[in-house]
Amino acid sequence: MISIIQLWLPILVSAVGVFVASSLVHMVFKWHNADYLKLTNEDEVAAALRKSGAPPGQYVIPHCLDMKDLQTQDMQQKFQEGPVGYINLRPNGMPNMGKSLGQWFALSVLISLLAAIVAGAALPIGAVRCSAFIMTGLLAFAAYGCGSISGGIWKGQTWISVFRDLLDAVIYGAVTGGVFAWLWPH
Template sequence: MVSFSQLWLPIVLSAVFVFVASSLIHMVFKWHASDYRALSNEDEVRAAIRKASPEPGQYVLPHCPGMKDMEKPEVQQKYQDGPVGFLVLAPNGVPAIGKCLGQWFLYALAVAFMAAYLASRTLPPHTHYLQVFRVVGTVSFLTYAGGSVSLGIWMGKPWSSVLKDLLDGLIYGLLSAGAFGWLWPR
């Protein structure tokens, strides 16, 4: 069994690699820029939401408190009339990008930590690079990419955006796998 003290470097390096790759994806290549559209009447929509003064949180339109309510003709008509959607509202103010980047890095560390945990319990020292790569890459890919598929299924996230998220997850998984395979205890 491999000790966690032997894996601190691949854990940190994996998180750094993912953080850098993510920064390049979002700030240089910007392949997610087309995932977000503007409403033609954004100011009117913002005014209506502001007038309602909802708390930050997750909302659904139309709201249906339970499955029995779905049978009511007036609820079915709301769905037919539209819009049907999901809305996430953050607190007012300029987004704290530094805080978000810090949380993203901590998440990358957590993913690397969990991949290290699984690999350290299933792979002995001196394991071949490719076997370490497979285990860590699979765990990392599933962790980074899996949630997006659920959003496509249940929240209507466009499948083109989901596919880009899967590609991101694959890149992050490969980078994590490479770091662990390279630095696996010999």
């Protein structure tokens, strides 16, 4: 078993690598720009949301607190007439990119740490680099990508958007696995 202390360098380097890769994905390749559609009446919808006074949070429309309510004529009519969807509201004001990027980097460190814990318990010092690549890369892929599949199943995220998220996860998994294979203790 390898201690986390022995894996601190690949943990940090892989998190930095993922951060750089995600910056390229979002600022150079920009394939996620197509994930977000614009409402034709955005100003009217925004005005209605402002008027509602809804605080930041996640909302569902139509709102159905108890599954038994789905049996009522009123609720069934709301679903038939639509719209049916999820709305995520954030605090008003410009997005705090510094905070979000810091949280993203912290998540990347956490994912690399968890991959290191599992790989360190399963692989010995001097393990074949391919084994370190496969184990940490697959764990990172699962951590970065599987949540999007749930979004496609339950929240109406388009499947092409899910596919793009999974493509990101493949890249981030490959970066993580590559760094761990390169820096695996000997």
